Amino acid sequence: MSGHNVSSIPAIGQPVPDIAMNVFQNEKISYTSLREFKGKWLVLFFYPADFTFICPTELEELADQYESFRALNTEIVSVSTDTAFVHKAWHDNSPAIKKIAYPMAADPAGALSKAFGVYLEHEGVALRGTFVIDPDGILKAFEVHDNSIGRSATELLRRIKAAQYVQQNPGQVCPASWEPGKATLTPGLDLVGKI
Numbered sequence: 649m650s651g652h653n654v655s656s657i658p659a660i661g662q663p664v665p666d667i668a669m670n671v672f673q674n675e676k677i678s679y680t681s682l683r684e685f686k687g688k689w690l691v692l693f694f695y696p697a698d699f700t701f702i703c704p705t706e707l708e709e710l711a712d713q714y715e716s717f718r719a720l721n722t723e724i725v726s727v728s729t730d731t732a733f734v735h736k737a738w739h740d741n742s743p744a745i746k747k748i749a750y751p752m753a754a755d756p757a758g759a760l761s762k763a764f765g766v767y768l769e770h771e772g773v774a775l776r777g778t779f780v781i782d783p784d785g786i787l788k789a790f791e792v793h794d795n796s797i798g799r800s801a802t803e804l805l806r807r808i809k810a811a812q813y814v815q816q817n818p819g820q821v822c823p824a825s826w827e828p829g830k831a832t833l834t835p836g837l838d839l840v841g842k843i
Contacts, residue, residue: 657765658787664779665763671725671751672735680751687783689722689808692753694766694777698730698738698745702798706776708744709801721783722808724750729773731756766792778804780811 658664668681682690693710695703710717710724717724730738732754739745739752753760755774761767766777776793788811793799810822813832820832 656763657790657792658763658779660787660789662787663785664781664787666785667760667763669727669760670732670754672732672739672754673751674749675736677732677736682781682785685723685725685781686785689720689783689812690781691717691722691724691804691808692760692764692777692779692781693724693726694761694764694774694779695726695728696771696773696776696795697728698734699742702776702796703728704742704744706798706801708747710804711744711747711749713801713805714748714750716805717808720805720808720812725753726750727753727755727760727774729755729758729761729767764790780804780808782811782815 664682666681666683668679670677670679693706695706697703707726710726714724726748732752735752735754739748755761758767758772761774764777764779766775768775773795776795776797776799778791778799779787780789782788789807791799806827809828810826813822813828814820817832819834821834822832826832
C-alpha cells in the first residue's frame with residue numbers, strides 16, 4: 649500500500665470538494681460534478697478497476713439494490729480510474745455490469761480518488777472506498793478497505809437509513825446494527841454505565 653495518501657480524506661461533518669467528472673449511464677457519456685447531486689444523499693463507491701474480480705460482485709450487488717437506494721433519495725456513483733469508454737465496454741460485455749443503471753464515474757487522472765484519499769500512486773488505482781454524503785454535501789460516513797476485501801450493499805443501505813434517521817430525529821442516536829423500527833437512544837447521563 650505504499651503511495652497511499654490518506655491525508656486528503658475529507659473530515660466527517662465537513663463539505664466534500666466539488667469535482668467534475670465524466671460518467672457512463674444509460675448508454676451515454678456525460679459530464680457532471682458532485683455539486684449536481686446536492687439535494688440527494690450520495691454514495692461515492694470507489695473500486696480499483698473494470699474487468700477485475702471482486703469489483704463486479706460489489707457493483708452487481710449495488711445494481712440489484714439500486715431501487716432501494718433510490719427510494720431513500722440516494723444516488724450511487726461508482727468510481728474507478730478507468731475511462732468512461734472502458735466503463736461502456738465493460739457494461740457491454742459483462743452480464744453482472746449490464747445490470748447497472750447508476751452512474752459509473754471515470755477518474756483516469758485520479759482527481760476524485762486523490763480528493764477522497766483512496767488513490768494508490770504506484771498502481772494508478774483506487775482503494776475500495778465508500779463515502780456517504782448528505783443532501784447538503786456534508787460527509788456523514790466512510791469506510792476504506794484493502795482491495796482484497798469486498799463490501800456489503802446491505803450494510804451500506806442500513807448505514808444510510810441510520811444516517812437519515814438521526815438527521816431527521818435530532819438528539820437520537822442509532823445503536824449497533826440498528827434497523828428502522830428498532831429502538832434508538834437519547835444520549836444522557838442517565839445512560840452512563842447502564843448499557
